[in-house]
Amino acid sequence: MMRIPFIAGNWKMNTTVAKAAELVRGMVSGLDKIEGVEKVLCPPFISLTVVRELLKGSSVKLGAQNMHFELKGAYTGEISPLMLADLCEFVILGHSERRWYFGETDEMVNKKVKAALGSGLTPILCVGEGLEENEAGRAEEAISKQINCDLSGIDPSSNIVIAYEPVWAIGTGRAASGKEAVATIKFIRVCLAKLWNEDIAQSLRILYGGSVTSSNIAEFVSQPEIDGTLIGGSSLKTEEFLSIVNQTAEIKCHPV
Ligand code: PGA
Numbered sequence: 001m002m003r004i005p006f007i008a009g010n011w012k013m014n015t016t017v018a019k020a021a022e023l024v025r026g027m028v029s030g031l032d033k034i035e036g037v038e039k040v041l042c043p044p045f046i047s048l049t050v051v052r053e054l055l056k057g058s059s060v061k062l063g064a065q066n067m068h069f070e071l072k073g074a075y076t077g078e079i080s081p082l083m084l085a086d087l088c089e090f091v092i093l094g095h096s097e098r099r100w101y102f103g104e105t106d107e108m109v110n111k112k113v114k115a116a117l118g119s120g121l122t123p124i125l126c127v128g129e130g131l132e133e134n135e136a137g138r139a140e141e142a143i144s145k146q147i148n149c150d151l152s153g154i155d156p157s158s159n160i161v162i163a164y165e166p167v168w169a170i171g172t173g174r175a176a177s178g179k180e181a182v183a184t185i186k187f188i189r190v191c192l193a194k195l196w197n198e199d200i201a202q203s204l205r206i207l208y209g210g211s212v213t214s215s216n217i218a219e220f221v222s223q224p225e226i227d228g229t230l231i232g233g234s235s236l237k238t239e240e241f242l243s244i245v246n247q248t249a250e251i252k253c254h255p256v
Contacts, residue, residue, distance in 0.1 A: 003205045005221065005252040006161060006228035007245050008040040008063060008124060009235025010092060010209075020047035024054045026238045032058040034245050036253035037228070040090050040124075041235070045079055048087045063090030063124065066098055069111035071119070081119035091116050092230075094150055095126045096167045106149035113150055117158050124161045124230065125150055126209070127188070131168040139166075140187055147191040156196035162206045163230040164188060169210025171232055178219035178226075181208040185225045214243035221248045 015023060020043045031039050042063040043051045052062055064087075068078035084091055093116060094109035109125070116123045127146040129139035143164075154160075164184050169176050176184075185206045192201035208220045209230030220226045228248060234240040 003203065003227045005037045005248050006040070006205050006207060007037055007231065007248055008042055008090070008092070008161075008163075008207070008228075009231050009241055010042045010065060010095070011044060011236060012065065012097070012232060013044060014236055015043060015047060017047050017050055020044070021050050021054060023236065023238065024051050027242060028054060028058050028060055030238075030242045031060045031245060034242075034249045035059075037245055037249045039245055042090070042092055048084075052087055061090065062088035063092060064088055065092045065095070067091050067093070067112060067116065067121075069108065069115040071115070081115045081121055085119040085121055089122055090124055090161075091121045092163075093123045093125050094146070096128055096130075096165060096170060100130075100167070106146055109146075109150045110152055110154075113154060113160070117154065117160075122159045122161060124163055124207075126163045126165050126230070128165040128167055128170075128210075134166060134168060139184065143184065143188060144191045147188060148195060151192075151195060156200045160204060162188060162192075162204060163209045164206060165209035165230065171211070173211050175211035175213075175216055176208065178223055181220060182223045182225045189225075212244065214240050214247065217244045217247050218251060221251050 040061045040063045042065050064084050067081050068075055071080050071082050093112045098104045113123050127143050129142040133139055133142045166176050189201040205227040207228045207230050208226050212229045212231050213234050
């Protein structure tokens with residue numbers, strides 16, 4: 001089953017609107033030329049409109065970094081799936097920074113996944129174990145709980161991308177090894193097969209995320225199990241990000 005390689009840049013809480021526009025202008029034509037990889041940029045909410053304009057006519061897609069699970073109402077400061085569905089195709093949900101800094105529970109993530117799908121957005125669902133869980137040998141337990149709760153009651157035929165992001169590897173410069181990432185991604189497919197079925201488990205794209213750079217991208221995307229990456233810090237550097245997407249296309253689309 002063909003899983004199209006996927007690279008998303010998560011800009012997190014970086015860039016003003018002007019900087020976001022500058023960043024996109026600097027990378028869009030380079031990204032557009034790279035074929036065979038689905039490319040997504042996830043700027044802060046307030047830059048979605050301007051980035052959307054700049055991406056028009058290109059093959060680069062747009063995503064948001066979070067959303068509320070209600071469609072509208074008295075939730076000061078929140079952004080709803082309906083607002084996003086007008087602007088973009090993807091939304092990152094359950095990122096560990098949301099879970100750890102803002103107390104998002106699996107129950108909330110589950111409601112968000114349902115609301116995103118109901119509004120026509122494709123969730124990029126992040127799961128991953130913390131350092132303590134990893135060191136205590138409880139990574140699989142933590143991840144299976146996240147997968148089962150976050151995807152509970154979801155139609156198996158839904159359009160979802162999953163990102164395995166070990167918390168200890170995010171923004172730390174300490175990436176997982178390709179081998180570690182593959183082992184966990186295989187385990188995620190086992191969880192998906194149990195929750196839904198083997199065909200669905202094999203058809204969903206699963207990314208790795210955490211301290212990916214142009215120097216280590218090959219280690220991940222050369223693994224057939226790993227369908228791409230979710231990039232934080234390196235997605236804010238034009239040459240880095242272009243090199244990451246280029247190497248992915250080379251390795252996935254023209255294997256030697
Ligand atoms: P990083 O972040 O690439 O800066 O480690 C990855 C992520 O949080 O998605």
